[in-house]
Amino acid sequence: MAGGFSSQILDEIRSRVDIVEIVGQFVNLKRAGEHWKGLCPFHSEKTPSFTVNPKRGIFHCFGCGVGGDAFGFLMRQDRLAFPEAVRALAQRSGVELPTQRTPEVEGKLEGLRRVMTLAAQFYTDALWAKDGARARAYVEGRGVDLDVARRFGLGYAPEGWNALLTHMASAAASSSLFAISRVAWSPSAGAPWARRSRSISIRPRPRST
Ligand SMILES: [Zn+2]
Secondary structure: OEOOEOHHHHHHHHHHOOHHHHHHOOOOOEEEOOEEEEOOOOOOOOOOOEEEEOOOOEEEEOOOOOEEEHHHHHHHHHOOOHHHHHHHHHHHHOOOOOOOOOHHHHHHHHHHHHHHHHHHHHHHHHHHOHHHHHHHHHHHHOOOOHHHHHHOOOEEEOOOOOHHHHHHHHOOOOOHHHHHHOOEEOOOOOOOOEEOOOOEEEOOOOOOO
16 A cells, blocks of 8 residues: 555556656657657756656656656656655546545544434334334325335434433443534534434435445
């Protein structure tokens, strides 16, 4: 994982970019057999000793010794860090880079998934609990078979404002994630949290990430 990028993705970008075209933006290259030659942009010279090998996707200067691939050229030429060069060439070659998630973001996402799972479970359990009889009758009255309701994870948000939060607290879910998850809201700073839905039948949406 060079610079956080997999070798597959780097190879994919390398295979799609034309190093002659990249270098050619900055150096006047002339064909010399399989290679291309020009005046080195990294040291002062009068006779071309800078070569580009399109087959191998690399450049090399016999005068000052610098060399590398398309990423290396762009880093040196535009003074870019490796990830910046990767992003620039990925964009140029139409390769989509996977979103990079830091451990902090990953941790937050995991927390959010937990909040959503707990909330979904809470509402589903409520529908099948003794107190959910009225909600089940309502669901059936709307022409939804109870087996289907169970299979699709339909839930019921019972009367009252605190049950979900008590459930969350007992499951030790972080309340700071409520706001982002939008399963609950607080009317003002410091005010108690309340869940968004009350006495309705709800259905969780399938996870997309
Ligand atoms: Zn050179």
